[in-house]
Every structure is written in structure tokens, then in C-alpha cells.
Amino acid sequence: MEKEHYNKYKERHEQIRRDFEFVENVSYWLDEKFRIPGLGFRFGLDPIINLIPFLGDVIGFVISVSLIVIMARNGVSPKVVIKMLLNAFLDAIIGAIPLLGKIGDFFFKANTKNIELLKSHYFEGTNNGSGIGIIITILVIFCVVVFLIFYVLFAILAWIYELITYLF
Helix, strand or coil, rough: HHHHHHHHHHHHHHHHHHHHHHHHHHHHHHHEEECCCCCCEEEEEHHHCCCCCHHHHHHHHHHHHHHHHHHHHCCCCCCHHHHHHHHHHHHHHHHCCCCHHHHHCCCCCCHHHHHHHHHHHHHHHHCCCCCCCHHHHHHHHHHHHHHHHHHHHHHHHHHHHCCCCCCC
């Protein structure tokens, strides 16, 4: 019985190692594969794929989320999954900005950041926990941004109304 439990543990550990290596390799190809000689600047296929309007951003986002799902399936803490998803969303948002986003894709490397999170989780034992604090922070920031958008919109509409009533 004890040997059977050990074999299951060993198989599980081996599966996590294989998946981690796969995710690390795909991340390397997406963010770090190519190097500009003399500058040491590295980039991968992600910014090149993202040059395709809309479809490139979607492909990059789907690949990033797929890598996150693979590691989430292997028992990564919810806090790490939330941070990794934030990186993927931020990468997609940056990439969606016309022109500047395409340049930003060469510098913001979500997959590399996610590998660093995974290494710190697996090898240093950090980033454990539920991640509820991160979710609350995101919700608060979202609410503040929505409030500010509506406030500015209301102020602009009030100014337009005053302008129209003044002119007529």
C-alpha cells in the first residue's frame, strides 16, 4: 500500500515536471527566442504574431491562458493563477492599443513573468494562498475607474448642456 502511494506521488511529481518544462519551453518561444546581436534584447514569436490585427492578439491570449490552465490543473495556488491571468490580460490589453501596443508587446513579456511566478511558487514556496486580496484590490480599482469614467462623462455632458443653453 505504501509503495503504491509512493508511485502515485512520483507519477504526479513527474507529470508536474513535464508540464512545467512544456510551459517553460512555449514561454521561451513566445517571449525570448530571438536575440538582437550587440544589444542583448530578446523577443519571441508573441510580438510577431501580434502584428496580425486582432487575430494575433487573440492567438497570443489563448496560448497564454492555455499555459495557465495547464499549470492550474497541476495544483498551482489560486494566488499564482490570479497573478498569471492578470499578466495575460495586461499583455492582451497592451497589445490591443493601436501602434503603441505592438511596440509594447516587445517589452511586456507576460509568459516570462508567469514562469517567474511558477518558479517562485514551486521552488521557493512563495505566492501561496487564495488570492482573495488580489481580487478585492482589482474590484476596488475597477469600481474607482468606472466611477471616474462616469464622473468625467457627466461633467462633459453638463458642460455641453451649459454651452448649448448659453448659445441658444
